[in-house]
Amino acid sequence: MTLKVYNSLTRQKEEFVPVQEGQVGIYVCGPTVYEDAHLGHGKTYVNFDTIVRYLRYRGYKVRYVQNITDVGHLLDSGEDRIMRGVRRERIEPMEVVEKYTRRYFEDMDALNVLRPDISPRASGHIPEQIELIKALIEKGYAYEVNGSVYFEVARWPEYGKLSGRRVEELMEGSRVEVNPDKRHPADFALWRRAEPEHIMRWPSPWGWGFPGWHLECSIMSTKYLGQPFDIHGGGLENKFPHHDCEIAQSEAAAGVPFCHYWLHNGMLMISGEEMHKSLGNFVTLKEAFEQYSPLAIRFFVLGGHYRSPLDFSETALQAASKGLERLHWAVQAVRERLLAADSGTDSTERAFMAKLAEHKVRFVEAMDDDFNTAAAVGVLFDLTREVNTLLDSGEEISQETLVAIDDLYRQLGGDVLGVIPDEIVKGVAGLEQPLIELLIETREKLREAQKWDLADEVRARLAELGIVLEDRPEGARWRISR
Amino acid sequence: MTLKVYNSLTRQKEEFVPVQEGQVGIYVCGPTVYEDAHLGHGKTYVNFDTIVRYLRYRGYKVRYVQNITDVGHLLDSGEDRIMRGVRRERIEPMEVVEKYTRRYFEDMDALNVLRPDISPRASGHIPEQIELIKALIEKGYAYEVNGSVYFEVARWPEYGKLSGRRVEELMEGSRVEVNPDKRHPADFALWRRAEPEHIMRWPSPWGWGFPGWHLECSIMSTKYLGQPFDIHGGGLENKFPHHDCEIAQSEAAAGVPFCHYWLHNGMLMISGEEMHKSLGNFVTLKEAFEQYSPLAIRFFVLGGHYRSPLDFSETALQAASKGLERLHWAVQAVRERLLAADSGTDSTERAFMAKLAEHKVRFVEAMDDDFNTAAAVGVLFDLTREVNTLLDSGEEISQETLVAIDDLYRQLGGDVLGVIPDEIVKGVAGLEQPLIELLIETREKLREAQKWDLADEVRARLAELGIVLEDRPEGARWRISR
Numbered sequence: 034m035t036l037k038v039y040n041s042l043t044r045q046k047e048e049f050v051p052v053q054e055g056q057v058g059i060y061v062c063g064p065t066v067y068e069d070a071h072l073g074h075g076k077t078y079v080n081f082d083t084i085v086r087y088l089r090y091r092g093y094k095v096r097y098v099q100n101i102t103d104v105g106h107l108l109d110s111g112e113d114r115i116m117r118g119v120r121r122e123r124i125e126p127m128e129v130v131e132k133y134t135r136r137y138f139e140d141m142d143a144l145n146v147l148r149p150d151i152s153p154r155a156s157g158h159i160p161e162q163i164e165l166i167k168a169l170i171e172k173g174y175a176y177e178v179n180g181s182v183y184f185e186v187a188r189w190p191e192y193g194k195l196s197g198r199r200v201e202e203l204m205e206g207s208r209v210e211v212n213p214d215k216r217h218p219a220d221f222a223l224w225r226r227a228e229p230e231h232i233m234r235w236p237s238p239w240g241w242g243f244p245g246w247h248l249e250c251s252i253m254s255t256k257y258l259g260q261p262f263d264i265h266g267g268g269l270e271n272k273f274p275h276h277d278c279e280i281a282q283s284e285a286a287a288g289v290p291f292c293h294y295w296l297h298n299g300m301l302m303i304s305g306e307e308m309h310k311s312l313g314n315f316v317t318l319k320e321a322f323e324q325y326s327p328l329a330i331r332f333f334v335l336g337g338h339y340r341s342p343l344d345f346s347e348t349a350l351q352a353a354s355k356g357l358e359r360l361h362w363a364v365q366a367v368r369e370r371l372l373a374a375d376s377g378t379d380s381t382e383r384a385f386m387a388k389l390a391e392h393k394v395r396f397v398e399a400m401d402d403d404f405n406t407a408a409a410v411g412v413l414f415d416l417t418r419e420v421n422t423l424l425d426s427g428e429e430i431s432q433e434t435l436v437a438i439d440d441l442y443r444q445l446g447g448d449v450l451g452v453i454p455d456e457i458v459k460g461v462a463g464l465e466q467p468l469i470e471l472l473i474e475t476r477e478k479l480r481e482a483q484k485w486d487l488a489d490e491v492r493a494r495l496a497e498l499g500i501v502l503e504d505r506p507e508g509a510r511w512r513i514s515r
Numbered sequence: 516m517t518l519k520v521y522n523s524l525t526r527q528k529e530e531f532v533p534v535q536e537g538q539v540g541i542y543v544c545g546p547t548v549y550e551d552a553h554l555g556h557g558k559t560y561v562n563f564d565t566i567v568r569y570l571r572y573r574g575y576k577v578r579y580v581q582n583i584t585d586v587g588h589l590l591d592s593g594e595d596r597i598m599r600g601v602r603r604e605r606i607e608p609m610e611v612v613e614k615y616t617r618r619y620f621e622d623m624d625a626l627n628v629l630r631p632d633i634s635p636r637a638s639g640h641i642p643e644q645i646e647l648i649k650a651l652i653e654k655g656y657a658y659e660v661n662g663s664v665y666f667e668v669a670r671w672p673e674y675g676k677l678s679g680r681r682v683e684e685l686m687e688g689s690r691v692e693v694n695p696d697k698r699h700p701a702d703f704a705l706w707r708r709a710e711p712e713h714i715m716r717w718p719s720p721w722g723w724g725f726p727g728w729h730l731e732c733s734i735m736s737t738k739y740l741g742q743p744f745d746i747h748g749g750g751l752e753n754k755f756p757h758h759d760c761e762i763a764q765s766e767a768a769a770g771v772p773f774c775h776y777w778l779h780n781g782m783l784m785i786s787g788e789e790m791h792k793s794l795g796n797f798v799t800l801k802e803a804f805e806q807y808s809p810l811a812i813r814f815f816v817l818g819g820h821y822r823s824p825l826d827f828s829e830t831a832l833q834a835a836s837k838g839l840e841r842l843h844w845a846v847q848a849v850r851e852r853l854l855a856a857d858s859g860t861d862s863t864e865r866a867f868m869a870k871l872a873e874h875k876v877r878f879v880e881a882m883d884d885d886f887n888t889a890a891a892v893g894v895l896f897d898l899t900r901e902v903n904t905l906l907d908s909g910e911e912i913s914q915e916t917l918v919a920i921d922d923l924y925r926q927l928g929g930d931v932l933g934v935i936p937d938e939i940v941k942g943v944a945g946l947e948q949p950l951i952e953l954l955i956e957t958r959e960k961l962r963e964a965q966k967w968d969l970a971d972e973v974r975a976r977l978a979e980l981g982i983v984l985e986d987r988p989e990g991a992r993w994r995i996s997r
Contacts (some may be wrong), residue, residue, distance in 0.1 A: 159642050475973060478969055498946055
């Protein structure tokens with residue numbers, strides 16, 4: 034079995050071969066920390082988190098670098114995004130950065146997105162960026178005008194090779210700003226001169242200024258992963274110009290390829306439309322978490338392929354929540370049965386163990402096919418149907434079988450997809466589980482003592498708290514529906 | 516009422532007058548992130564967190580900057596602390612930094628230490644550090660030898676004014692290393708040359724290297740707070756040479772004072788001894804949290820004056836836990852009574868309201884006296900005695916009175932001291948509280964129905980979970996003892 038990934042650079046699925054055997058270096062463009070992360074960020078970072086988790090499951094030692102953009106990422110108006118936060122909240126730029134970096138990671142933690150191994154900041158890598166600019170000027174790929182430095186795209190014929198855009202096309206495009214300092218409208222800034230009143234500025238050989246946005250990713254990827262490195266990920270909307278500029282800078286300066294595989298994920302849509310503040314359909318993750326559980330949102334994202342756009346709607350989210358509940362019920366039932374199970378398998382069970390192995394193979398095949406999480410989730414549902422049939426068969430199930438099922442769920446649903454929590458089966462914390470179980474036991478004793486109304490009241494009060502009981506032959510089982 | 520602080524620089528208590536009316540800029544030396552934070556860190560950052568909280572309570576707009584040291588802080592062996600982490604864990608320097616920064620904030624969050632407004636990193640401020648060195652060389656306070664730059668203490672006669680050490684004394688001291696590059700043994704490094712195999716190094720006018728440890732604090736304090744700024748805090752062990760070097764660098768370069776007030780906190784001792792790895796009495800915060808609740812540790816720290824050493828022992832911690840429980844019981848009782856209270860105060864209560872105001876004045880007087888938290892905690896205990904007497908009097912207590920008491924606890928014990936949580940009275944989370952209350956109600960109904968053994972079992976099972984019931988005339992009250 035080999036892992037195949039769709040490489041945006043070559044526009045085809047390729048066998049994945051890392052630079053160093055057994056190791057993967059991956060860089061993903063991180064957030065600009067000036068406001069709360071939105072649903073689109075949720076999709077992007079769940080997509081790449083799952084890719085990283087799968088690479089680790091596949092046995093690779095992965096180093097995952099994801100930057101924090103805290104300077105130089107300008108709005109179309111030319112305003113620095115961080116300065117927009119500064120004006121809105123009347124605090125220092127670094128206070129804006131601090132606040133929204135923290136809130137970003139809160140949201141990612143909630144989505145069960147594992148922390149990157151390194152989260153470098155653009156403002157923390159100014160000297161490295163200046164060095165790269167110096168090298169580009171020296172090699173004739175960049176020029177200085179009035180304290181700013183531009184990359185001269187005409188000098189590097191491969192410019193645009195990722196997006197497939199040609200410079201001639203760009204000239205006709207309306208998105209290219211007119212700037213008399215530039216030799217060609219498609220040239221892009223490596224360093225921008227800053228006036229004294231600009232707070233975020235640093236000294237450089239070209240005077241006080243700040244780096245162009247594209248530069249930071251070239252620097253922070255190769256500083257921590259080497260050049261060439263394995264995988265560069267990011268949202269499709271950053272393919273051009275951001276990623277094409279990264280390639281131009283890094284390859285022109287070093288004379289070797291920047292990275293081998295480019296992975297781009299599709300956008301999140303709201304009821305068929307792109308999400309935009311101007312459309313009034315902009316939803317932050319914190320707002321979404323008020324309505325849906327973060328794990329349900331994660332599960333919803335995994336229901337589509339990372340490269341496809343994904344349509345967010347109430348119906349789709351409710352379906353994802355229900356689907357995830359179905360998985361959780363099965364896992365919970367397995368873990369509960371396990372507590373009282375005996376050792377010793379019979380032939381039926383040995384047949385079942387063979388099926389488990391088949392499901393695992395199918396899951397790996399799905400993920401090996403360019404991280405097809407939608408198909409992988411399908412395998413988990415198939416597995417769950419079989420597990421439920423076994424559980425409902427009325428037969429004794431041995432410890433070995435139950436352990437094998439639980440283990441498979443932990444690997445595929447837990448480690449790889451990140452939607453089945455390890456410790457807490459039911460989305461409960463602290464003493465909630467033992468307290469609920471004590472209440473259920475007390476209710477059963479009340480029924481034995483024929484105190485029916487007291488027993489019913491316990492059930493009704495639990496329901497008010499969102500804890501639903503289901504009476505089954507082997508006793509009541511419960512679930513928090515929130 | 517005026518706030519007085521003990522200023523280590525002038526060696527006396529002084530009235531606090533900020534640079535800008537109504538605003539305070541405070542900088543506190545942060546951790547070097549190469550291993551887990553220990554109890555001593557806990558004391559330092561609880562001490563300064565409480566100072567910041569009190570300044571805010573006093574109406575100041577505070578900007579609190581606390582750095583993250585991720586480069587240049589050398590061990591006596593000359594090894595960079597981060598590189599020690601790298602060798603221990605076989606990961607990249609920035610992975611070490613990432614991991615221990617995260618774990619540090621986890622610990623601080625647990626201690627209810629509010630996040631600083633800005634947590635700048637040394638590695639993120641290399642250009643600024645280089646600029647300061649250039650200015651010092653230009654003004655004749657620093658010299659370059661073999662790619663390293665040293666501050667020449669003989670050129671700045673005020674050197675040592677904070678600690679009161681004279682250069683002549685230093686020469687006789689054994690702690691001054693012999694370095695043939697230095698003009699005087701007391702000269703200290705501003706920039707250190709790094710060999711090519713050194714991972715953490717940056718280009719500079721003096722070649723590849725890294726900044727001296729003292730430099731980062733000079734830069735990151737004044738960059739975000741201006742010069743002079745109001746308060747510089749840190750552990751007593753950093754007074755010399757670290758803080759004296761900061762003053763020398765910043766004042767020699769800028770020609771104006773560095774900061775106005777120096778606050779140093781006393782060390783944490785273990786059973787009368789300093790904490791040292793070599794003594795085998797080194798306790799990380801994460802280890803301590805396994806035995807004691809983080810809030811009890813915070814409360815223990817506040818039981819001493821920040822400037823005094825504090826002796827950590829099992830007995831002292833148990834006493835602090837008990838004391839904190841006493842406060843929590845009273846607050847809880849007030850909040851419970853409030854749920855059913857009616858409006859309308861009588862003369863007894865008006866007298867009590869006057870007492871509340873007196874306690875508040877005494878609390879502020881204690882904190883105004885150089886942040887005397889030990890005395891402030893004493894006021895809370897006095898208040899609690901009075902509150903308990905009122906609650907036990909058997910009289911009706913009006914809503915107004917209960918709100919006033921609750922409000923005072925929230926301000927003094929919550930906002931300022933950070934030991935009385937706002938939302939969760941009993942150290943419970945999620946559904947724990949309603950579930951416990953449902954169990955207590957069910958137990959009462961069982962007793963009414965004369966099902967004594969079932970009722971007793973509920974009580975016993977709750978006790979196993981650490982939930983202690985206390986039957987009182989008005990019904991059972993409960994507490995989690997963990």
